Amino acid sequence: MPPKVKAVKAVKAVKTVKTVKTATAVKAVKTEPPSFNYERNLTTNFKFGAHVSTAGGVFKSVVNARQIGANSFALFLKSPRKWVSPEYKPEDVQQFHELCSLHGYNPRTDILPHGSYLLNLANPDDSKAEKSYDAFLDDLKRCELLNIGLYNFHPGSSLDGDHGDSIQKLARNINRAIEETEFVKIVVENMAGHGNLIGSKLSDLKSVIDLIKDKSRVGVCLDTCHSFAAGYDITDQEKLDKFLREFDSIVGAEYLCAIHLNDSKAPLGANRDLHQKLGLGFLGLEVFRAIANCERLKGIPIVLETPIEKDEDDEVYGEEIKLLEWLEGRSPDDPEYLEKSSQLAKLGKKERDEQLKKFQVKTSNNNKTAKAKTKKNKAEPAAEDDQEVAKLMKKRRSK
Ligand SMILES: [Zn+2]
Numbered sequence: 222m223p224p225k226v227k228a229v230k231a232v233k234a235v236k237t238v239k240t241v242k243t244a245t246a247v248k249a250v251k252t253e254p255p256s257f258n259y260e261r262n263l264t265t266n267f268k269f270g271a272h273v274s275t276a277g278g279v280f281k282s283v284v285n286a287r288q289i290g291a292n293s294f295a296l297f298l299k300s301p302r303k304w305v306s307p308e309y310k311p312e313d314v315q316q317f318h319e320l321c322s323l324h325g326y327n328p329r330t331d332i333l334p335h336g337s338y339l340l341n342l343a344n345p346d347d348s349k350a351e352k353s354y355d356a357f358l359d360d361l362k363r364c365e366l367l368n369i370g371l372y373n374f375h376p377g378s379s380l381d382g383d384h385g386d387s388i389q390k391l392a393r394n395i396n397r398a399i400e401e402t403e404f405v406k407i408v409v410e411n412m413a414g415h416g417n418l419i420g421s422k423l424s425d426l427k428s429v430i431d432l433i434k435d436k437s438r439v440g441v442c443l444d445t446c447h448s449f450a451a452g453y454d455i456t457d458q459e460k461l462d463k464f465l466r467e468f469d470s471i472v473g474a475e476y477l478c479a480i481h482l483n484d485s486k487a488p489l490g491a492n493r494d495l496h497q498k499l500g501l502g503f504l505g506l507e508v509f510r511a512i513a514n515c516e517r518l519k520g521i522p523i524v525l526e527t528p529i530e531k532d533e534d535d536e537v538y539g540e541e542i543k544l545l546e547w548l549e550g551r552s553p554d555d556p557e558y559l560e561k562s563s564q565l566a567k568l569g570k571k572e573r574d575e576q577l578k579k580f581q582v583k584t585s586n587n588n589k590t591a592k593a594k595t596k597k598n599k600a601e602p603a604a605e606d607d608q609e610v611a612k613l614m615k616k617r618r619s620k
């Protein structure tokens with residue numbers, strides 16, 4: 222990859238000028254030709270991008286995406302950890318539209334906002350589910366105001382309730398939201414599988430979609446880290462293809478409308494949602510090479526959510542996008558690719574070893590608890606009545 226030091230320095234210099242609060246200084250910055258850290262690749266067949274910041278206004282996301290050379294991007298429409306946020310200023314919305322057309326992003330196809338982490342449309346508690354619904358609908362309306370065509374969110378959790386009932390509640394709320402909006406497609410993300418989360422199994426996604434009346438308004442985003450953590454091995458071309466075939470037969474190929482790219486800090490089936498930089502985690506670089514050569518993923522947003530430290534700024538994403546574009550057209554036995562892959566694997570080895578140890582301790586503790594439970598159950602007389610057993614069985618089956 223070419224060194225970017227020069228360009229970075231230039232942009233940092235512009236940032237310094239911006240902090241000078243005199244009218245002349247601001248004018249001077251505005252007339253300067255735009256300078257970007259990373260060039261945008263317009264010949265690639267893939268829309269590689271990243272989740273970008275909106276600090277300073279929602280329109281800033283467009284410039285931030287352009288800055289890292291992204292061909293698609295994600296953003297939060299409002300603070301992901303607050304229930305209510307102020308409405309957009311009309312001039313911010315206007316600027317968002319203008320910047321999208323200036324930098325050549327089609328908001329209907331290239332932008333995939335991420336919903337609030339607080340949302341749980343499947344909450345067994347009606348008043349809490351309703352609170353989520355209000356925030357969800359507000360997000361969707363913000364999308365339509367910005368002319369954004371896709372909206373990604375986490376399907377939620379059945380908590381201590383019945384899993385099947387929660388899936389029905391989630392689908393009911395999606396149906397309501399579709400009726401109250403015009404065009405935005407609601408994209409459900411698959412989950413890593415801890416607790417009673419909906420969407421860790423492909424069959425959950427299928428159950429939700431089955432209940433949606435207008436199927437043209439619903440889709441799925443597959444997160445590579447979540448898939449792996451949920452137990453789907455996608456570490457090489459063959460395994461990824463098998464997973465996608467399983468997706469097609471259970472959910473349906475037509476519903477796949479986005480990908481989240483993350484390596485995984487935790488091993489296969491660990492049910493931990495721990496994102497890692499590409500090539501450093503338990504997935505390794507091969508799945509990302511396979512994705513960068515996967516015909517069916519051309520044209521949909523493929524968005525990085527790898528962890529970035531505060532001081533790393535946007536260089537990590539800029540470099541990762543360039544890495545993905547470099548992987549396009551490379552075969553698994555390409556010597557340069559193999560070298561890159563082993564370099565990255567070495568960088569992540571220490572952290573993988575630590576996580577593996579933690580995982581092994583946890584698994585052995587879980588096994589001990591399970592054994593103790595079985596012993597206790599055997600020793601106890603069968604006291605539960607038939608109804609109670611039936612209820613328990615139903616709960617287990619639906620998980
Ligand atoms: Zn997510």
Ligand SMILES: [Zn+2]
Pocket residue numbers: 410444481526
């Ligand atoms: Zn994700």
